[in-house]
Amino acid sequence: MASGAATVIRRCQLYVPGSSMRFLEKSRSLTVDSVAYDLEDSVTPLKKPEGRANILAVLNKDRVPGIREQAVRINPVSSGLALDDLTEILKGKNLDCLVVPKVDRPSDLHFVTDVLRQKLPERHAPGSTNPVKIVALVESARSLMDLNSICQASPYLSGLGFAAEDFSLDLSITRTPGLNEFTYARSAIVTAARAFEIPSALDLVSTTFRGEEGRKFLQDESENGKRFGFNGKQCIHPDQVSVVQDVFSPSQQETEWAVRIVIADKKADAQGRGAWTLDGKMIDVPVVGKAKAIVAKAELCGMDVKALQEKFKDEEPK
Known part of the structure; x- marks a missing residue:
């Protein structure tokens, strides 16, 4: 079993833009449960091929001790870019996990599962102990209504994440600091993860973290997520990692x-x-x-x- 892939713990999943080799290299010096090298939102359409090449280069480097899991957020299956993403990054020797955004229906995960089995049959044969795991992002009303089926769509599903910004857009929700407008969605995600024994339930990204006030806000938001039943949180900046991992560790x-x-x-x-x-x-x-x-x-x-x-x-x- 590959080092760092054996046991699932994602107190923090940190997104790192795949189009920036500088950020990718910097991330290798961090101590973080899961790094998700990003090919989706942080990479412009013209930069997608470069992003794939950068991420593949990083996945083929020797592992670093501080990172437990190396993940890649691909583009949504509905975008038509997912197959190109998978064809490249599944060549990476140290890939542990795929983050699949905008999972609106079970067929999105069926597609990714079929590609995994075709491209990496040795890791996805029956009884294999080290498949590439999947974290599915819940970003829409449709996704929330179909969670029951989505949670049963792939044997490799290892986490659910809540993508608040796209969810807000889909439902015309205005995000507030108290997050009360997301109560139903967040509760549904945590409940589904528990019901189907999915190891990770990852709370929304916090956009506030700079300075003492931002750090306190991040801590409060993380503690709110822990009370809800989330066991990890998505992050977008290295400065968020230590606060989030501390909150989601047992005291x-x-x-x-x-x-x-x-x-x-x-x-x-x-x-x-x-x-x-x-x-x-x-x-x-x-x-x-x-x-x-x-x-x-x-x-x-x-x-x-x-x-x-x-x-x-x-x-x-x-």
Whole structure:
């Protein structure tokens, strides 16, 4: 299995314009879960061939330790450019993921899936452990109404992302700082991701981040997304990455709570107890499941879980 592609964690997916070799090179110095080299919105029509060549060159370079996943955002299937994009970038030896924009119907993902199987049969044969994954962007009313079918359209679907700007355009919505106008769409995306066991639910891009005030706004917006159930966020500038990845990582307090529960639950299980208490609160199967998920994510995020397990090894179920 290719390094960086084995486990899916996308606290942040950062878009980098494919037409700028300078930005592409700079991105290789970052520490970020997922970089999406962009062939869509940030690349003008005349620059598309150059963008493909630039991205292919980067994908054929040795991996860098700071980037877990190398993705490419292709042009929409409906644009007629997607096949040219895929024909070039699927030659890249270190491609992990495709971000597919404007997925309005299941057939968009059927098309990408068919191309993957045709161009890279060895990675997409039955039982293959390292296929190119797909993140589908929800950008329209049609997409939202067809989420159920879209989520079942490809075995390689690994994430859903909310593209707020195009969604606003489609529905004549005015975006406000509180994001209340997107409540239905954001909730629908998170719910669909959970229902179909899709690992990533990526919240909208934040356009504000400069200066202390911008940083605080980005943090608040990221925390809002986490409360909604998103487990990551799309970013458009390297300065956004650390704030976003920090918010979508388990906090020290969360991780300690989870470790204590997992340790005590093993002991409760051995005693035949299905429910018990910790800090005066009842702990049962759903709470233990949540705690195990937090511990697993903390490990992926590089937290020293083993030290916490040692610290709380004597935790007992009450």
